Amino acid sequence: MVETPSLGLDRAETGDDAVVPFTLDGLDTRGRAIRLGDALDRILKRHAYPEPVARVLGEAVVLASLVGSSLKFQGRFILQTQTDGPVNLLVVDFDAPDGVRGYARFEQADLDVAMAAGRTSPGELLGHGHLAMTIDQGEHMERYQGIVALEGESLEEVAHTYFMQSEQIPTLVRIAVGELSQRGDPTPRWRAGGVLIQHLPDHGGHTMPDLPGDGDFDNPDMVDPDFVEADHWTRAKTLLATLEDSELADPDLSPERMLYRLYHETGVRVFDPLTIEERCTCSAERIEGMLANSFSKEERDDMVVDGKIEVTCEFCSTHYEFDPHRFEPN
Template identity: 55%
Template sequence: MVLRRTAGMSDLGPESLIDGPDDRILPFQVEGLDVRGRVVRLGPSVDAMIARHGYPPIVSKVLGEAVALTALLGSSLKFEGRFQLQTKSDGLIDMIVVDFEAPDRVRGYARFNEEGVAALKDARLPTGGLLGRGHLALTIDPGGDMARYQGVVPLSGESLEDAAHQYFQQSEQIPTRVRLAVAEAWTGGSIPSWRAGGLLVQFLPEAGARVRVKDLDPGDAPEGAAVPAEPEEDDAWTEAQALVETIEDHELIDPMVTSERLLFRLFHERGVRVFDGSGVQEKCRCSREKVETMLRQFPEEDRRDMVADDGSIVVTCEFCSTRYRFDPDDLKPRGGEDQ
């Protein structure tokens, strides 16, 4: 197999498996299996996000999974909007928020019970156990006057991978498989750095009749009601899933195993083709101007309640931990504004 680059795509061959950069999303397709997908590999971006907040390792791992999943899903946007992943649950990690602003900006944070996490004796507690019960919301915001779309799936001890599968089953009706991995790794520095990776593959045959989606749980169906037979999966999709199941966590985060190498290992017999990749950068959307605008929207009485002991109003961005300090007098209505 030879490397040919035309119209922004390449057929992968052994000579094309050069080391690739971190913080990169690589789209691909496997025509022989009628699947398309994306691989994301995050290094400095996710490490900076975690280091800025000083999260404990088990919280860092879950946040890293959420960031990788958000990058996989958000990078599919065909417009310069926002994609947001948010969990709200009763677990030790009761909230995660990750924003992906097309085409390449990502930011995120986690809220957790510090005492509960510190008291954990098992540092290998799975993601589902840390999140507990609640819900996962995935929101597409095109911006402007366009309506937002939101899909919500329950969390009841499942991993983020499982929640993503449920989302695609009930909201998109597209057979989808997701793999996520996060870990600390030594990359040449004096201390290890956090890395995250993920792969998403979807079955998208030209003939829609080949897609057989499992029916949703009927819920409170009457006793004795006929249960629909499970649809048989297409052989191509069965093969694609079996190949994805062979992925080991280290292959998604090891800097020596590039996205191209992984895809070639998985799909070379079927012929895998990659498209031009795109970068990812950890960057917050906050600014002093935006925070000031937000504060001005509060009634003056509420702003007075925000004043700290030193006489100022201090706002800390949850995403990037930047602190903004304001003089309350500077937030009073300007001349010509409504009183």
């Protein structure tokens, strides 16, 4: 843990593909700042998504990583949208503590119409539907899921509604995603940045959770449902609103230096970064188990093409082939 009003870090400033937890103790606020580079670029370029689709999936990857990286246990955080828009499905799977993968499904004809009309904001691409956030703590633990209607022009707005309705935690999220060229490398690469802050006032006792891994995601009683916005929270939000999108994704501006610019007058305390990597959890063994346990013989027979069952992972595009006879009883 390091103090920053003077940026006197006892470590190097954080670069890409990492989350930096922080607290604004004087404003009763905690937060996380993220910067994604190569990890996001691999996710978005693997499927050669059209630019608007890549951008909205990038936002979902940032949001899922900000929330999922706070989990205190080995498990999965899953962000999923199902909607009636051109981009009708987004799935981001955060495998705690540090792995993320993402996938988008879209209808090309509907996307072409939307792009021709200039309707390419996240809200217009997603349309109407819902967003679900799921915490899976493992085989023998109960799942936690919160669902909110997908309303608003951005995933930022949806996240604000989600946390107030499902968690009753006043939350502000800023996300920026772009395809940029850096000095010495003319190839455009996807990168993103984001900040999430949450107001956790002290009601007679210390409620600020330990960092890193500060997730009290499943505790709906942390904030009074009749919460009236306090001056401290207004100040924290107002300062974050001054942040430009270009600063969020700037490869030359570390999260620590960005936070210092925002909150040096009120005080900010930053913690050691948590690395993030693009990583798929698919394997031949997992898919074989799914085929054996989730499908009947008749369903597997319908999957056979040229004597093989072929499965391609939607996340990482890895191709698997199985002999259908291996599923028959001995």
